[in-house]
Amino acid sequence: MAVDRSHVLTAAAALLARRPTSSMDEIARAAGIGRATLHRHFAGRDALIRALEQLGIEQLTHALDAARLDEGAAPDALRRLVAEAEPVAGVLAFLFTENQLFEGEGINEGWTRLDARIHALFRRGQEEGDFRIDLGAAWLTEAFYGLIGAGAWAVHDGRVARNDLTHSIAELLLGGARRSMEK
Amino acid sequence: MAVDRSHVLTAAAALLARRPTSSMDEIARAAGIGRATLHRHFAGRDALIRALEQLGIEQLTHALDAARLDEGAAPDALRRLVAEAEPVAGVLAFLFTENQLFEGEGINEGWTRLDARIHALFRRGQEEGDFRIDLGAAWLTEAFYGLIGAGAWAVHDGRVARNDLTHSIAELLLGGARRSMEK
């Protein structure tokens, strides 16, 4: 009977990512609940978006923890990160594309912290000689988000198999499209 | 005096990409014109989105033509494509993320054609041994769009220098983050 808050938010993210102008009613239907119930759990559209942001921060934080970014070689850590972040891709894709959140009040501090951790991973990889230095760590961080998002949509639209997603994202991010000669 | 249609659409794309719920008034202001004038040129919000889609198709088509995807090695062709597509990144980023366009009526045929051409480029690269085959051409196509979009936003938000954008996108797409041993 009790509504699964996380499930509602996930459904909302999936819908809003592809149709940001969806009404509260459409969001409720997508989550399989009534509009009244949706309003009981989230005061309004704004509150829903905030909750979505909060969920994304929590889940990505958890993914970062689970990936143990400081351990082992940077490329392996990145692979773990992609694997851990993939289930959260839907929510992340929405949050990455919709910056409407950040108006007036500055960017949520939580994001700054998460960005910094991912940024640090790429920087470590560069310092240890595993990652190239002609691509800035900031750009690699952005590219990470972009590929996570693109992957989530590609799976959602049936253009990429879910099973391949983690490998596709991680390998493209690490090795690119070009066929490598060595190894 | 005459309103620059292309300029209005570009401004609209830039705004809508980051704030899809923007009102017609906000869009008009962002383009530096009045709401009445906006309505004179585009019958309504739908017409505006359609025009945006049409502009994106035209510009990307032009970019694909200019990049001469069939000539030379696939990696070089991809580099040319990124260079040609980069100025259109803002519009593409919006269209890539907002699939609200395609409801009821199928996906615009123009996109199918463009997708096919990019897809063919990656396939050619794979067949000629320049691109790895463990990543599907469909995924590489999606990744191309995703990185173009991520790049556009990163530049817009000041996280990446515009001058580096083409290089950053093309090199990441081609070679990934990992430092290559050979070469």
Added chain:
DNA sequence: CCTGAATGAGACAATTGCGTCTCACTCGAT
């Protein structure tokens, strides 16, 4: 079998945005 919390459906007013119109103004061309 009760009881109560939670839900879905619907009604309701208030708000918001949309599309159209009018009117005064600006600017370029004649």
Added chain:
DNA sequence: ATCGAGTGAGACGCAATTGTCTCATTCAGG
């Protein structure tokens, strides 16, 4: 200087959405 097309500002009614409320129903636990 005059004319006319194009524009911005604002008003207006209309449709859609929002947020709140009520009420009947459902379901879990005692």
